[in-house]
Amino acid sequence: MIFKTLATAKAITDKIGPNILDSIFPASCPLCGEGVANAHTLCGECYDQLPNAPEAYCLRCGGDTVKAELGCGRCLVVNDSPDRVYFPFTYNRGIAKLLVGYKFADYSEWCRLIANLCWLRLQEDLCWEEPDIILPVPLHPWRFIARRYNQSALLAGELAKKLDRPMVTNGLKRIKMTKPQTHLSQLGRVANVQDAFKADHNKVTGRAILLVDDVFTTGATMTSAVKELKRAGAKRVSVLCVARTLKE
Numbered sequence: 001m002i003f004k005t006l007a008t009a010k011a012i013t014d015k016i017g018p019n020i021l022d023s024i025f026p027a028s029c030p031l032c033g034e035g036v037a038n039a040h041t042l043c044g045e046c047y048d049q050l051p052n053a054p055e056a057y058c059l060r061c062g063g064d065t066v067k068a069e070l071g072c073g074r075c076l077v078v079n080d081s082p083d084r085v086y087f088p089f090t091y092n093r094g095i096a097k098l099l100v101g102y103k104f105a106d107y108s109e110w111c112r113l114i115a116n117l118c119w120l121r122l123q124e125d126l127c128w129e130e131p132d133i134i135l136p137v138p139l140h141p142w143r144f145i146a147r148r149y150n151q152s153a154l155l156a157g158e159l160a161k162k163l164d165r166p167m168v169t170n171g172l173k174r175i176k177m178t179k180p181q182t183h184l185s186q187l188g189r190v191a192n193v194q195d196a197f198k199a200d201h202n203k204v205t206g207r208a209i210l211l212v213d214d215v216f217t218t219g220a221t222m223t224s225a226v227k228e229l230k231r232a233g234a235k236r237v238s239v240l241c242v243a244r245t246l247k248e
């Protein structure tokens with residue numbers, strides 16, 4: 001009798017709870033505050049103002065090129081680049097506000113919104129990839145303790161649901177406590193993340209992997225992670241970053 005009553009109460013809560021909460025706390029666009037029909041979305045005006053992906057970049061390493069190319073001069077001679085990189089947005093205006101709040105202001109609940117935005121722009125490409133597993137770029141344990149969540153893992157989890165693929169959080173570990181990359185030169189970034197990762201052969205060997213992170217600047221972090229995954233026997237490593245910065 002008790003279990004039946006609890007089940008009935010849960011069913012009622014599941015049915016009317018969201019409607020009650022929506023009436024008390026109506027969903028709003030996180031960028032402008034305007035009301036929206038559903039949570040985890042932007043208003044139409046803010047969505048239309050989001051920056052498009054860069055028009056010209058290497059589709060393998062993400063570096064600057066004159067036009068979109070599947071392999072720049074560097075990629076043709078160095079085998080540590082991803083097999084493919086995807087950027088739904090350029091890092092400026094609205095998407096920067098979303099990512100800064102998500103990463104540093106404890107708005108971890110925005111992970112579903114950001115994943116939805118990526119999916120709207122990249123669904124066809126990501127379905128074509130058919131990854132075996134989804135991997136987030138890991139944080140060092142001490143940084144994870146300080147931040148309390150890994151923004152890349154939350155995003156990877158949402159994308160894994162959309163792709164109906166498993167997310168593996170222990171396939172790649174960060175074993176080196178690196179400095180923040182923000183104020184380092186390009187050479188400094190490369191040195192900072194050199195040998196920063198360790199892959200689990202049992203988790204990645206022979207697998208097609210989609211590696212997920214938030215922002216792509218010089219690509220140093222991704223290159224280091226991809227190099228380690230391929231060394232461990234990954235069959236294919238593709239990369240999704242929410243936004244790519246542009247050189248001024």
